Amino acid sequence: MALVGDTAAALEALAAPMRRRLAGAGWSRRVSHPFVEVYAPSDRLAVTAGLDGHGVLIGEMYDNTGRTVSASERGTLACRPMDAASARRLVAEHWGRYVIVRRTGGDAAILRDPSGAIEAVCWRRSGVTLVASSAPPVLDPLLPDDMALNWEAVARLIGRGGEYRHDLALDGLTPIAAGELRTLGAGGSHGVQVWRPADVYRRGRGRPPELRSAVQTAVRSLAGDRTWVAEVSGGLDSAIVAASLEMSQRDRVAAWVNHYVEQPEGDERAYARAVVARQGDVLTEVRREGLTLSAERLARTADAFRPATNDIDTDYNDDIAARIREGGAWGSLTGQGGDAVFFQMPSPLIAFDELQERGVRARPAAVHRIARWTRRSLWPSAWIRALQEHRRSRADWDHPWLDDLRGVPPAKALQISILAFCQTFQGQAARSLHGVCVNPLLSQPVMEAGLSWSTVDLTWGGRDRAAARNAFRDVLPPSIYARRSKGELGAFYGEAVASHLPFLRDYLLGGALAQAGLLNDLEADLSREALLWRGGFSRLLTLALTEAWVRRWTARLEARSR
Template structure:
């Protein structure tokens, strides 16, 4: 929390909160304090490597703290987690009010810096750790998990129904708003400056700016650089843990992660787990077995049953926005439970599709024409783009050439609501504007080649990948590919290089030749789980219908009970592309009921206090 020490009201409330917070043994044992600043770890983390790093000036004065995991930016080999910041780097952080952190360091973090009467909070470029904030009685409170802030009166918060209405249309919205009035989210790569005059937001990292600093290299050299960078970030994360289990899907990205771990020197214990869907979806287990055998790692095959019951609609925790994986908690419990597999960390291949550029778009030809001009190599790129996009050469040219001149550079972002429309949310969709619910760099192309802009825009869904609920009994989940050095490299490499040899994720396939089995490196198909989700909805159809037909959403007029019944009776949830949104609706309903109960309790307590005072 942050406050102005010269403000009597803020100082008094801060002292009250400090006493309440430090009553927790975990917070008292893991905290950093400075004038007008208190940063605590409330997680009860038993890991010996504490998540707090103090920021100190040359004379030893503490001026801030970093919560999370930090690595050095320099060097081409993996590095260990930083437990202290050298004076020179700390000085730059102090003078820049923290903004230099995105240039000097990388990792998963939220940083806090005070300089004079100003204090800044900065979230890493991937927003790996949630950061929400609110102001109460002159004190700015920042937290990752509201449900852990037992020192706060949750009854003082009220629901932001405009945001909830938008979530019904598209549940991945990111605009700094949350489901609670007065609670904001600090987005990826942003700095919140707090001063006596209030709060201001500033971007300190912008993927579109990074992408404009294009790196032109021959494919062979680019492949070497991609391999080195991938190996470095995976190895750096590896250094934190004694035992690691990799979620091995059988696809390219998780195979690359396991390969980097398996070939690292002085590596910890590494094993893999593959989840077999008991739903009739095409199995990928033979690919996972190939990878595990190639990397000489033990493989655990675990079945996931789609007929598991959803949590009760009354069981959603008091988070700041609906928890997207609310209905998947049984699966998450299996994945994160140490008794279910080996390791104190759970690594995934999340992010590879976005960064390595899993795309069939013909707009890659437009990128090549814009940056290289029309020449002999253009014909080769033309044929590759047509073959990969499965379009005629003339159709491909008809898409690429106008985009080269700034026309028709891809599907408009505003159609995102339209493609997710169901009968239940049809009315809500018609009044929403995507421009109000996404980062500006994901909406407006600021001079990037069209296919590169598609890649940048896709990061809006990548950079907020993280566990939304704090679970002390679960292993830590790590997405090592979603690391700033690798993100920046992949943004700077042209799309036609990332798609080398006319292959989706072609450069990554070249870079890791000989490091993963050929069956996976040459694989072109993707895993599918559509039957799994359909069977999950069918198994829970009655529970969903009962919850949505007579719940908070219908009472508030956000959905119609008749629409819900018709949607389910006509089996629209089985045939519409986004019929699986029923799962999203159920989670939103459960979240609303939690806050409705909190609001009712708060109103009752305030009424009792009022009567007692009278």
């Protein structure tokens, strides 16, 4: 949490009564200057004050070669003027997992890195601008007096369960988007999106960076010389992350972890073993036997600014968290985001990208391969329907990344929308409470590489993630390179959630969401037959996490009003 005072006196008046409370909760004051203070509950987040005492860089930063920015350079960067032009230059020259907060002209300017790895939410109180990545109860006295649940926003969360929404369902708080510069002060609030995926695509057309180099730079820089728990699903994306580590970094992996289930479609151990065996490592295999669902477990991650939809698999996240603690690891490394960055989706929209990007030079072979991949007739009406459905779906897009898609063809726009959804993976979960969860494939260099490539080239030959497969072919097990299927856990989750239907029925139908009239159509989904035949387990789990979040914030807000 960073605090920037309009005046030194305002900052002291607000912070002084909180210092003992924060210290009692395990928070330490990491920066203390007359106009800027920073507090954190852990030393796992680097915090560097600007040399002039008016700025702070929170998190990790690298230059475009992947070199870690030194402490003295960090202090200098935190002193830079923070207007839109300087923010764009900084984002073009550096990347990482960071938030920069700078006092400028009496206001606070906040820059969140394009990956969105660290949440950033801001508000005003008593002449002070506050910026925080989460909101544990120790911060309650610092939250806005007029803060309230926004039930219309909660209803939108329910209507699109599990999808990422940028806007918060808490009035009085302003979320900062990944790649946004937000200026906040006594005169109001103003945001500028200094990094957009569409801009990256428009700049990179015709000269995309090399995928392998971008991935290796990101993975090796983020892994550094720390100890990690590496998640190995058996799929292509986690295999690429594992293959990108240097040998010395592989030696520091505390555990290579794969979770599997009894059903053959959910058992990917053979693929995962091949990934780790290439360098003589051993796979830690964890057999799954259901889910742990209880009000107490759901409440563990309900103190964030958003419902903890990244905590949807409670047992998986609890297991990774335990291995981080037991192995003395810094955190976990995942392959999440690769489906979006490398383009896994078999979509007929790719053919429209070919036509829009190449015009009269469009290649009939490309369209034919896409038709075979998507099992779609070459008759034009089928393709036109797909494009019409895509255009209708765009009415529900609401992330700042999606505000300006001029000149972006439909499949590339779809990719950008899915990358926006991937912000969910940067959110809070049990596995991130005791160590950072790092998703290298959602880092700025990798996203920019994937965005610069045409979707036609990313999937050339009618193959999902074809460009990424070919870029890493020599370091991937042949079974992973040739694999065309993905693990399927629907039956496992359906059975696991079905076993908890009595709890879910009481928890949801007797809870805050139902009382607000938001679950009137839920009864039909709360049956074993519906889960096993129609699916819907994801919706029920997301609703349970949202219910826990609403209950938690209702209780906290009521306690503040007493």
